[in-house]
Amino acid sequence: MSTLELFEGELWSPAGHRLAQNLEFRMGLGEVKLVCGRNGAGKSTFLNGLATADNGDLTASVNALGHHWDLPLEKEKKRDFPPVAYLPQHMNRPRLRVCEVLGAIARWCKMSPASTRVRTVLKRYAIDELEEKQCFYLSGGEFQRVSLALIFIQLAASKDPHLVLLDEPLSGLDDHFTSVFADDIKSQNQHWTLIATHAPDSFALKSDERIRIGTNV
Amino acid sequence: MKWFLGSIVVVVAVLASLLMPSIAVFVDDPFGPIGMLRIQRTTNCFAAGSLLGACGVGSQILFQNDLADPTLTGVSSGSVLGAAVYVVLLPALEVNNSFGLALASFVGALVVFAFVLSVDFLLNRPRKSVVRGAPRRAGRRGNGNSYRIILVGLCISGLCTALIALLFLVARRDQLQRMTFWTFGSFESLTVFEPLLLSVVSITLIVFFVSKSTRLDLLALGELKAKTLGVPVTMLRGQIALAIALGVACCTAICGPIAFVSLIGPHVGGAIVGFSSRRWLLASALVSAVLCLSADSAGRAVSNSVEIPAGTLTTIVGAIVLLSILVGKREELV
Numbered sequence A: 001m002s003t004l005e006l007f008e009g010e011l012w013s014p015a016g017h018r019l020a021q022n023l024e025f026r027m028g029l030g031e032v033k034l035v036c037g038r039n040g041a042g043k044s045t046f047l048n049g050l051a052t053a054d055n056g057d058l059t060a061s062v063n064a065l066g067h068h069w070d071l072p073l074e075k076e077k078k079r080d081f082p083p084v085a086y087l088p089q090h091m092n093r094p095r096l097r098v099c100e101v102l103g104a105i106a107r108w109c110k111m112s113p114a115s116t117r118v119r120t121v122l123k124r125y126a127i128d129e130l131e132e133k134q135c136f137y138l139s140g141g142e143f144q145r146v147s148l149a150l151i152f153i154q155l156a157a158s159k160d161p162h163l164v165l166l167d168e169p170l171s172g173l174d175d176h177f178t179s180v181f182a183d184d185i186k187s188q189n190q191h192w193t194l195i196a197t198h199a200p201d202s203f204a205l206k207s208d209e210r211i212r213i214g215t216n217v
Numbered sequence B: 001m002k003w004f005l006g007s008i009v010v011v012v013a014v015l016a017s018l019l020m021p022s023i024a025v026f027v028d029d030p031f032g033p034i035g036m037l038r039i040q041r042t043t044n045c046f047a048a049g050s051l052l053g054a055c056g057v058g059s060q061i062l063f064q065n066d067l068a069d070p071t072l073t074g075v076s077s078g079s080v081l082g083a084a085v086y087v088v089l090l091p092a093l094e095v096n097n098s099f100g101l102a103l104a105s106f107v108g109a110l111v112v113f114a115f116v117l118s119v120d121f122l123l124n125r126p127r128k129s130v131v132r133g134a135p136r137r138a139g140r141r142g143n144g145n146s147y148r149i150i151l152v153g154l155c156i157s158g159l160c161t162a163l164i165a166l167l168f169l170v171a172r173r174d175q176l177q178r179m180t181f182w183t184f185g186s187f188e189s190l191t192v193f194e195p196l197l198l199s200v201v202s203i204t205l206i207v208f209f210v211s212k213s214t215r216l217d218l219l220a221l222g223e224l225k226a227k228t229l230g231v232p233v234t235m236l237r238g239q240i241a242l243a244i245a246l247g248v249a250c251c252t253a254i255c256g257p258i259a260f261v262s263l264i265g266p267h268v269g270g271a272i273v274g275f276s277s278r279r280w281l282l283a284s285a286l287v288s289a290v291l292c293l294s295a296d297s298a299g300r301a302v303s304n305s306v307e308i309p310a311g312t313l314t315t316i317v318g319a320i321v322l323l324s325i326l327v328g329k330r331e332e333l334v
Helices: A043-052 A075-080 A098-108 A116-124 A140-156 A175-187 B002-019 B023-028 B033-063 B075-089 B098-123 B146-170 B173-184 B193-211 B213-219 B223-228 B233-255 B261-273 B277-301 B310-328
Strands: A004-012 A018-027 A032-036 A058-064 A067-071 A084-087 A163-167 A192-196 A210-212
Touching (some): A004 A043, A018 A043, A043 A163, A043 A192, A043 B223, A084 A140, A098 A116, A098 B213, A116 A140, A140 A163, A140 A175, B002 B261, B002 B277, B033 B233, B075 B173, B075 B233, B098 B233, B173 B310, B193 B213, B193 B233, B193 B277, B223 B233, B277 B310
Parallel strands (some): A032 A210, A084 A163, A163 A192
Antiparallel strands (some): A004 A018, A004 A058
């Protein structure tokens, strides 16, 4: 029941070209899989297709929690699909201050921005010192920390298993925060996590926990 | 403190608008004929300004672009085209009533906006797949992005401008004069209906935007991120676009095209209170209202014989304010 299974996956470019086929994986709650492939193989397209589930980039069959879905999802079936926590490779940098973004996410997830769960995440990623700064003026690494904190706040707000999709989460992070993030990902045990990365060794996972996209890997 | 000082500025601007150009006339009989005209004009000005400010914020959020304003949806040029068609091509209907002109302008704005949306929708249709036998919808989505609707809006605005120029070529001298005067923009109001309508639309629009403020903040993180958080992005963007179109169409129909306010208000409002959508909206609405009130008061006070059109003064004041903001933030722009 708690296994997420994807099979007969095909990846399509927006122009209608097939990027990859016969994609399949199976993972239990708490498992982490790395999505690997050369530049342009379609790692981000794969995560993007899973995140939106209805954009047509990914056609596949998905089983989880006793349900079956065919991607791209029809509108009426979107409600049952597992909730997604998605870190895109390039996220908009708004002119909002960090505390305003955190407040919006917390309100949307029906949490208080001052709650212990939120403050714990902020402390781990040292966001306290950035709260009054505008996202627009943060450095690449600082903004990545904020983006990761948003994901963990979203996960802390709900007990439902999420499909956690992280596209190059380590980009811009220094060694300290890389290890903080790797610890956090390994310690979570109630979500399915897919990470697209060029640095698979940073996570110290076994090789069979990788999904390979493209042939030249 | 910022809000307290802002309130004082708003009160001063309202008083100046009520008392200009001669204080005694209003103080002696505030609810007499002239007093009522001034109250209507001030209300018109305040409501139109705040409406344009809120629409400006809505446009920047909708298009994810700091330089966006409602003119990019083609609404403003549509309303001018509607007014030009009414004045030049339908002289039989024109019995010198401003209601007909306002209605034509409103209809023109909405028709052009619907046209922009239709063209954008057609361009967003899924493309034909190059792979025979590919599953339905596979990799054939349209390229939905905010830049395309900006380009479509600009193209259709250009088309409207060309049509207006053609209409001016065949217009009589008096028709040309009327159109020219209308395009200057004015907050003058002879009936209670206009300020009342603008106030209702303005309050409704601001309440709508404020009620969606959390979603608007999340939309600022990008369409994709907002969508995966569960924000109904397509519906939200449609609602914002419709609200902006209705707001600007109402404002232009009643006051004529008022330039620059919807661009300047959000920039000044954001510089004062930040860009959290709830505070940004309220601040921008107030700043835009003050800008309109100041321009209108100054236009009446500068001379006893001639009134400088408010639309002209808002452009002058707006350009100076925007330049001074840019000078203040020049280090950040390098």
